[in-house]
Amino acid sequence: xxxxxxxxxxxxxxxxxxxxxxxxxxxxxxxxxxxxxxxxxxxxxxxxxxxxxxxxxxxxxxxxxxxxxxxxxxxxxxxxxxxxxxxxxxxxxxxxxxxxxxxxxxxxxxxxxxxxxxxxxxxxxxxxxxxxxxxxxxxxxxxxxxxxxxxxxxxxxxxxxxxxxxxxxxxxxxxxxxxxxxxxxxxxxxxxxxxxxxxxxxxxxxxxxxxx
Numbered sequence: 001x002x003x004x005x006x007x008x009x010x011x012x013x014x015x016x017x018x019x020x021x022x023x024x025x026x027x028x029x030x031x032x033x034x035x036x037x038x039x040x041x042x043x044x045x046x047x048x049x050x051x052x053x054x055x056x057x058x059x060x061x062x063x064x065x066x067x068x069x070x071x072x073x074x075x076x077x078x079x080x081x082x083x084x085x086x087x088x089x090x091x092x093x094x095x096x097x098x099x100x101x102x103x104x105x106x107x108x109x110x111x112x113x114x115x116x117x118x119x120x121x122x123x124x125x126x127x128x129x130x131x132x133x134x135x136x137x138x139x140x141x142x143x144x145x146x147x148x149x150x151x152x153x154x155x156x157x158x159x160x161x162x163x164x165x166x167x168x169x170x171x172x173x174x175x176x177x178x179x180x181x182x183x184x185x186x187x188x189x190x191x192x193x194x195x196x197x198x199x200x201x202x203x204x205x206x207x208x209x210x211x212x
Contacts, residue, residue: 002098004192006209007035009167010045010107010130010159016098018069022056023094023105023128024049031166041068045107046080046091062092072097076120078109081137093117100197101125104150108159111142113149125200126207127152130159132171140172140180147181153200155181156192156207164211178206 005013010024013035022042025035026049034051042056050061060066063075073096077089094105103126113121127150133139137159138146147155160174178185183204190212194200 001101001194001196003194004128004156004209005190006156006158006211008032008162008165008211010049011035012105012128012156012158013040014071014096016070019071021068021071021073021096024107026051027165030168032164041071041073043073043094043105044092045094045105049107060094070098074120076117078107078117081108081110081135093121095121095124101194101200103127104152106130106138106146108137111138111146113146118149121150124150124152125197126154126156128156128158131157131174131177132160132167133176134169134171136167136169136171140176143177144181147204152204153202154205154207155183156209162211174208181206 002016009030012023014021020040022037022040027034037056038054041058044050044061063077066073076093078091078093079089080091091107091109096103102124104124106129129143130137131143157174157177161171183206185206188207188209190210192207192209
């Protein structure tokens with residue numbers, strides 16, 4: 001059905017046989033190499049995480065409903081972790097669906113999802129969520145709380161401490177999140193591959209993908 005790779009910070013690559021979708025490819029903001037978006041669908045949770053060179057097949061950077069190949073994507077407005085109510089909603093949560101499998105990609109947003117956001121997201125099988133904290137994004141406690149709101153079968157943590165990335169604010173290690181969530185952990189290597197819905201775990205599982 002699909003593969004997921006982790007590229008660092010909030011950047012992931014979601015690929016099916018028909019389409020390659022790159023989330024938050026601008027890693028230059030944290031001192032790393034940008035993820036290529038050539039011939040891909042580029043999706044940005046915030047405008048500053050998008051790249052435009054080379055031009056992507058399609059750029060999605062806000063709320064709305066989209067279909068590309070065999071992938072359906074819905075953007076849901078959200079308020080950034082660093083913003084107040086007066087700043088408006090400058091981030092986007094994305095629900096992504098392939099066949100009968102549904103996931104959600106969470107950016108650097110405030111720590112609690114509203115009832116309206118939860119209704120728009122609906123039931124999800126997997127959640128990709130930042131966990132590094134330190135006032136920059138969700139920390140271990142708030143990320144774990146959000147996982148419980150979403151109730152997925154699989155959680156993929158991103159945006160945690162990495163010696164090769166120069167975060168604007170030092171991030172906590174992924175181990176803090178795993179300890180707080182206290183769920184089963186699976187080491188997926190460099191890619192998590194889901195071949196069919198029946199391969200999803202029966203209980204909440206953290207899938208850790210090695211950065212490539």
